[in-house]
Amino acid sequence: MMKKLWNIRMRGSKKLISPYQPVLNPKEMHISGAEGIYEAEEIHQVVKKYINRAMNHSRGKPDKIVITIEEIKDRPKIISTLPLFTIENSSPIEGEKIARKLLQLAGISGISIYRAFEIIKKDGMRGAAIITSKKGRRLDPNRMRGIRVSRLGITDFALKRLSKRLSAHGINNETVREALVLASKVSSCEEVIAELCISDDPDYTTGYVASKYFGYVRIPKIKDKGNKIGGRAFFVNEKADIKYIIEYLEKRPIMVGEVSLCKGIIPLDEILNYYHI
């Protein structure tokens, strides 16, 4: 019999009190988050790790940490990671240009790309925005909340393999591993064409464009250090079924069970050769 699996989620936040905010209903600033799918024996250790993480984040100290531990009822779908590449860029302007090019080649229209950058750069959105790939229509119903990708994890076997492959390029850390797992889940949804991510961590300047065509392409200087803006946008088919997408991304349990190739820094042209994926 298969062992029971548990989804553990952590979210750290802080109330923003200012003379301009209503005292009874102050805005909350997202500080940190983490999640995974685990067996029962791992719960204590993971919760400890998540609390440490919430208490020590560069976005600040939280005044609320919510940990949810929930049994997974459906058997997780097993997927592979997207192939990973890193390009070299010298400035956020160049980084943005490369992101636009990758998105354009994945079939995303200029207006949809413009809309995504506009939403991401307007600070305050907590989850990801869902934008149609041609007309740039925003489909997710709650503009401030966006969509939270959830119920995702990685098997021990895949984690070991991924850690080894990332170590070869000096990028074996939680931020890269978790972002790759998330992007791989997002990309495994048939309705999603591509994703744009800029980290909202002021100390972290790397972002990425992910798609089934080019894999997960890391862009190291997509914003300046100290800049708090950030977020995610998922580009979907123009006639996509938004209910299905939200259900898939937020509720469907997915586990990474295999790892695709992880390359180091390579020229953009070489990445574009992976168009057949």
Ligand code: PML
């Ligand atoms: C985040 O802050 O969690 C998003 C990180 C995106 C980039 C991760 C990477 O370096 O590949």
